[in-house]
Amino acid sequence: MAIAVPGQLNLDESPSWGSRSVDCFEKLEQIGEGTYGQVYMAREIRTGEIVALKKIRMDNEREGFPITAIREIKILKKLHHENIIRLKEIVTSPGPEKDEHGKPDGNKYKGSIYMVFEYMDHDLTGLSDRPGMRFTVPQIKCYMRQLLTGLHYCHVNQVLHRDIKGSNLLIDNDGNLKLADFGLARSFSSDQNANLTNRVITLWYRPPELLLGATKYGPAVDMWSVGCIFAELLHGKPILPGKNEPEQLTKIFELCGTPDEVNWPGVSKIPWYNNFKPPKPMKRRVREAFKHFDRHALELLERMLTLDPSQRISAKDALDAEYFWTDPLPCDPKSLPKYESSHEFQTKKKRQQQRQNEENAKRQKMQHPQPHSRLPPIQQTGPVHPQLRPGPGSPSRSMARRGQPKRRWLQPKQRRPRQQWWWYRWWWLWRLCPVSPQGRGPPYPGGGGSMPAAGGPRGGAPAGYGVGGPNYPQGGGSGGGGGEPGPNMMGGNRNQQQYGGWHS
Amino acid sequence: MAANFWTSSHSKLLLDQDEVDMVPSMDKEKGLTLEDFKLIKIHMTNYIWKLAQLIKVRQRVIATAVTYFRRVYTRKSMSEYDPRLLAPTCLYLASKAEESTVQARLIVFYIKKHSTDEKYRFEVKDILEMEMKLLEALDYYLIVYHPYRSLAQLLQDAGMADLTHLSWGIVNDTYRMDLILIYAPFKIALACIYIATVLKEKDSTSWFEELRVDMNEIKNISMEILEFYDVYKQVIPDDRIIAALNRLTSKA
Structure with missing residues (x-):
């Protein structure tokens, strides 16, 4: 099979191929951008339908079609559900394509491959990050129910999503929520015997069993992430924003208590339990931390943020929870307000500029932590705690701030020593752990070999259709002793691009 | 992939015997008979099997690779998709789809070890290029039930x-x-x-x-x-395979 001259390839062979050409679509604008690839909003020329095009980068010339894309395609071809993003087709671009800067595309064999998805207006993170955005309680219930319904469908079909987070939950202007980005998903057998990589799920949403190095796990990992998102929606900001694995684990223990053989039978057999066992036990304080949530919400959250994965609530049981069947009931998606979709490049740039300014302001203020801009939901009905109810406008804000002045001063002192001893252990562990025998890919999560870049997973959250990073090792590298060639999913790679997502 | 066979693409892709036994018209023009067509498929199945045993992959990977291989020739011709290249490429793609990736260079290494025939020798870039064509020929349906x-x-x-x-x-x-x-x-x-x-x-x-x-x-x-x-009790003589394959490369 000789390679034809790029231009000729198309003429000679395309009639016999299955896929249509990307020329059937007119690219309107770029809505996602990162080191991993691009997502475009496009119009199908024949029908005028608006779609999202996700480019599959083919720059790993040694291992061909990326395994992450294979996983995603394989799984999306199997899943058909109203709460799961629909892969409409796969199109190719024949010639060597030129990118925006006029340079030829990296792939010399053939053009690019695009996955064509239905178009969605927002993602959950982008939506809730809009200035002044407040979700109502029925709205949160509505989103949560859709999320759980979609996830239940995945789990019934024996698919683990393994990257549940706000930016992967796409929302359209009819209020429909759909799970997207199955680049880390994989199928599992119900006996949970296969070894899977524990380097999945964005740090803030990663469950304790993965952080402790488990390589046998199941659907419960996704449910932990759901719990984190649920609490985040009600609380108004991320609840466990760890900067690295040890700190993440510490934050989890501080909130959910420390695991032991009583509350989590078998925990001591998890590979790194002894390395990460905190010096003194801590009490579970989910109820104190979120006492401003209503009773049913708190009950459900407690069951999602259960340390022991075998006791954690399943998606099916969560859908049966009181929370979804008591007033205020989840609203009809169609009744939700329509938000102007605002993911244009310009808005992004504007936001980037705004963040830059905030950064500068922050730097000037030095160690004063920035109050998170996101706001808790509007409590329409149900029990209200007047003193805690965060009302609109400044008075309650200042009240909230008055509640935490001590933390501001204690934080740097407290954190530094702890972070250090955790950090070294963690560093050694990852170093000792064979990741990539071929020496491809970063030796341990964090990519660059230094501390994972600050900013947390949120910083570079690739929205929705997220394109698999090109740097994932594809060879026989097994993650953390797992039998699976695992993508090295962690802070670094994905988060290099600050505004990688398809944010609105 | 577990889950339900009846809702899968596999069940919808099932064919009739006569659809499978159709020699692609382009191959027919070159004088390839149905018997030749079948022989080549058997021979290449054995080839995939041998390569897989050298590389040591799971049974599932072999089965998926062979299924891909056979499925392609219900839609594409052998003159367009050289079976000698498609066979190792199917093994390569199947290893990815079944979550036990084998590196392309390893496959190339074993191809060279297995066969001295020049016509079987391919480089990594040939396999990667064929992988694209294979994916398209399969219409990106990669799940196979066994x-x-x-x-x-x-x-x-x-x-x-x-x-x-x-x-x-x-x-x-x-x-x-x-x-x-x-x-x-x-x-x-x-x-x-x-x-x-x-x-x-x-x-x-x-x-x-x-x-x-x-x-x-x-x-x-x-x-x-x-x-x-x-x-097919007796071993298929090599010269029959060679004759059949040569027909593909000859000008019609």
């Missing part, structure tokens, strides 16, 4: 675990035919169990009756398998 899982379950249910070895071997042999493109995997598994019980002279009538499957269909599949054994 008889092995149902075989184990059915044998356990029947209490005939002692037949595992024999019937497993028969299932392996069915990949030298196109059965996987034509019948649901569990039916192939049942046919193989049926042959095994007949060979071992076990009485399984009551168990088969309880299954409420169309026994005629199972028996037909069994007959096809037995016929196949009968026809």
Whole structure:
């Protein structure tokens, strides 16, 4: 099979191929951008339908079609559900394509491959990050129910999503929520015997069993992430924003208590339990931390943020929870307000500029932590705690701030020593752990070999259709002793691009 | 992939025997007969098997690779898709799809080790390029169901675990035919169990009756398998394969 001259390839062979050409679509604008690839909003020329095009980068010339894309395609071809993003087709671009800067595309064999998805207006993170955005309680219930319904469908079909987070939950202007980005998903057998990589799920949403190095796990990992998102929606900001694995684990223990053989039978057999066992036990304080949530919400959250994965609530049981069947009931998606979709490049740039300014302001203020801009939901009905109810406008804000002045001063002192001893252990562990025998890919999560870049997973959250990073090792590298060639999913790679997502 | 076969793309892609036995028109013009077509497929199945054994991959990967290979030739011609390149490429893609990735350079290494024939020798870039064409030819449907899982379950249910070895071997042999493109995997598994019980002279009538499957269909599949054994008892002489493959490269 000789390679034809790029231009000729198309003429000679395309009639016999299955896929249509990307020329059937007119690219309107770029809505996602990162080191991993691009997502475009496009119009199908024949029908005028608006779609999202996700480019599959083919720059790993040694291992061909990326395994992450294979996983995603394989799984999306199997899943058909109203709460799961629909892969409409796969199109190719024949010639060597030129990118925006006029340079030829990296792939010399053939053009690019695009996955064509239905178009969605927002993602959950982008939506809730809009200035002044407040979700109502029925709205949160509505989103949560859709999320759980979609996830239940995945789990019934024996698919683990393994990257549940706000930016992967796409929302359209009819209020429909759909799970997207199955680049880390994989199928599992119900006996949970296969070894899977524990380097999945964005740090803030990663469950304790993965952080402790488990390589046998199941659907419960996704449910932990759901719990984190649920609490985040009600609380108004991320609840466990760890900067690295040890700190993440510490934050989890501080909130959910420390695991032991009583509350989590078998925990001591998890590979790194002894390395990460905190010096003194801590009490579970989910109820104190979120006492401003209503009773049913708190009950459900407690069951999602259960340390022991075998006791954690399943998606099916969560859908049966009181929370979804008591007033205020989840609203009809169609009744939700329509938000102007605002993911244009310009808005992004504007936001980037705004963040830059905030950064500068922050730097000037030095160690004063920035109050998170996101706001808790509007409590329409149900029990209200007047003193805690965060009302609109400044008075309650200042009240909230008055509640935490001590933390501001204690934080740097407290954190530094702890972070250090955790950090070294963690560093050694990852170093000792064979990741990539071929020496491809970063030796341990964090990519660059230094501390994972600050900013947390949120910083570079690739929205929705997220394109698999090109740097994932594809060879026989097994993650953390797992039998699976695992993508090295962690802070670094994905988060290099600050505004990688398809944010609105 | 577990989950349900009947909702899968695999079940929708099942074909009739005559659809599978159609020599692509481009190959026909070059004088390729149906017999040649079948021989090449058998030969290449063996080739995939040998490569896979050298590389040491799981049974599932081999089965998926062979299925991809056979599926391609229900849609594409051998003159367009050189079987000597497509075979290792199917193995490469199947290893990814079945989550036990084998590096392309490793496959190339074993190709060179296995064969001294220049026409079988390909480089990594050839495989990667063919991978793209393969993905398109498969229309990106990568999930394949195999008889092995149902075989184990059915044998356990029947209490005939002692037949595992024999019937497993028969299932392996069915990949030298196109059965996987034509019948649901569990039916192939049942046919193989049926042959095994007949060979071992076990009485399984009551168990088969309880299954409420169309026994005629199972028996037909069994007959096809037995016929196949009968026809291809002897080793296919190499010169027949070479002659068939040469026909593809000749100008029509």
